Amino acid sequence: MKNIKLTIEYDGSNYAGWQRQNNHLTIQECIENSIEKIVKEKVSITGSSRTDAGVHAKGMVANFKTDSSVPPERFREAINTKLPDDIAIIKSEEVPLDFHARYSSKGKTYCYTIINRYEKVAIFRNYSCHVRDKLNFSDMEEACKDFIGKHDFKAFKTSGSSVKTSIRTISDLHLEKDGEIIKLYITADGFLYNMVRIIAGTLIEVGLGKIKKEDIKSIINLGKREDAGFCAPSTGLVLEKVYY
């Protein structure tokens, strides 16, 4: 038996997210079906993250076990020929049998893209969040600093998600601006449910003057979801990289 690690890019626009569901098409199902056509056996793949509907990935990682004699590096092209245009296997490789895409992960980087202009957005609308009112970029940049470090981020998760602890360590959070486009890059050892989107929404509200940049520390410390900003739309989010 071999354990195969896949690195995957996808455009999440037309999917109900990563994880297999009964009545909706998901990315996991598409990839499993494609692999099954090659190995002629039932396959179950494990993803590093369960991205929501509309979220994209440049570097999603997943793994599956197989007795197939297909050389590990050949899976890339073989699966790609079975997949639709909006899912791409970037790399396939053999890894030790105990490698688990989710549990072995040491951290992840996400990117969140904002288009800040008054006018309606047509191009890239599926890869961004549109904010019409002018954002104060330097306030947003300053607010980033207070997120960095080891904190209890329970104010930045959608309630109902059951995790043992909401303590996470953000090792990097910074913004890049190119004209009307603002990109937020965030790296942490793990993320709570909707954490990146709520941090993005909070930073947008700082940029709009609805949340004061000085208040980020106390919002984190008080740990109340209602003090943080809105959950920014899934379209702006891309899973960039998973670390092992």
Added chain:
Amino acid sequence: MKNIKLTIEYDGSNYAGWQRQNNHLTIQECIENSIEKIVKEKVSITGSSRTDAGVHAKGMVANFKTDSSVPPERFREAINTKLPDDIAIIKSEEVPLDFHARYSSKGKTYCYTIINRYEKVAIFRNYSCHVRDKLNFSDMEEACKDFIGKHDFKAFKTSGSSVKTSIRTISDLHLEKDGEIIKLYITADGFLYNMVRIIAGTLIEVGLGKIKKEDIKSIINLGKREDAGFCAPSTGLVLEKVYY
């Protein structure tokens, strides 16, 4: 009667191009239908360019004449509420009655985007042309220089298009590289049918070593379509700006 100038952004992925057709949905038809819902009269809009299926625009210009009392600058928001998500009116303004989006145009800038990497592309696939083999960027940059100036570009048009002359002046043609993404910017007083896509295809073939960068001058001078490169796919093309 007023003459209204519109500046338009659109994602051409789901349209059979700009110009109205009988059996296919076009951008012109969508915008005309939206305006007619507002002004309650038959409207015909004139576009600066007839972009092909799959081609996008950030700064398409069009004009239409109307007796409506709607203030010119209000047309933007009014039309946007009637349009689908992938078409956006960026600006609406009154212009002199003799303004004609096509005939009054003094020039245009297009951008052509190439993603140069071995791996399959999922994200941005509708906004780019994917080239798997490694492109020689400096050869492509050098080849750009010989296109600039006033030349007969008959080698760079799709045959069958009837125009009085194929002499055009390219005032700028340059490339920008950011990792795996190469953007080609081209500005001219006018473009022949498929001219940007054939120049993009020719530059790609220079980058692949299939056409020598030293041969661009003679390809232009000989004027034979078969000497130039392939017509690169429409997905990579964006009409950036029209000058008046």
